[in-house]
Amino acid sequence: MLRKLIxxxxxxxxxxxIPILYQSNPELxxxxxxxxxxxxxxxxxxxxxxxxxxxxxxxxPEQLLGKKVxxxxxxxxxxxxxxxxxxxxxxxxxxxxxxLVAINVSTARRIGIKLKPxxxxxxxxxxNGPTRAAAVNIDNLQIGRIFIANVQAVVLDDDALKGTLIxxxxxxxxxxxxxxxxxxxxxx
Numbered sequence: 658m659l660r661k662l663i664x665x666x667x668x669x670x671x672x673x674x675i676p677i678l679y680q681s682n683p684e685l686x687x688x689x690x691x692x693x694x695x696x697x698x699x700x701x702x703x704x705x706x707x708x709x710x711x712x713x714x715x716x717x718p719e720q721l722l723g724k725k726v727x728x729x730x731x732x733x734x735x736x737x738x739x740x741x742x743x744x745x746x747x748x749x750x751x752x753x754x755x756x757l758v759a760i761n762v763s764t765a766r767r768i769g770i771k772l773k774p775x776x777x778x779x780x781x782x783x784x785n786g787p788t789r790a791a792a793v794n795i796d797n798l799q800i801g802r803i804f805i806a807n808v809q810a811v812v813l814d815d816d817a818l819k820g821t822l823i824x825x826x827x828x829x830x831x832x833x834x835x836x837x838x839x840x841x842x843x844x845x
């Protein structure tokens with residue numbers, strides 16, 4: 658009976674430590690599990706139309722313990738990642754030079770923000786010149802385990818802004834954000 662309890666305790670300890678070990682070294686688990694689903698087997702990769710080495714690699718945000726995320730810089734030195742705005746996935750660029758989070762009309766519609774023409778009461782200066790803007794609040798903005806509610810944002814015409822900018826209205830609400838080891842560390 659004691660032997661069974663010891664074995665049960667060991668199994669429980671190992672199974673409880675697997676998520677912690679996975680977070681600290683996901684590459685090890687991927688190599689132990691083999692190739693991910695949907696990827697060709699190793700012997701068929703050589704016949705692919707585009708060699709694997711030439712395909713652009715998109716770095717996912719590195720999930721750290723706690724409410725921390727580290728973003729890798731892209732080839733241009735910019736920090737882009739997939740954020741969730743009102744629960745919808747949106748590719749965005751972190752821009753410390755932007756006062757507010759900036760989204761375009763298409764993204765606003767996709768995340769559930771409805772605007773009327775009279776909502777565009779402001780004029781803002783952008784890299785493409787002055788344009789009209791509407792002030793809004795995003796109910797929640799998330800990356801990894803970092804979750805900020807009620808984030809001030811501005812909506813610009815699709816012609817004035819092609820993507821989404823994560824500005825200081827989000828960043829200043831973090832405990833810290835800093836560049837270290839070639840990445841951008843975000844901590845809530």
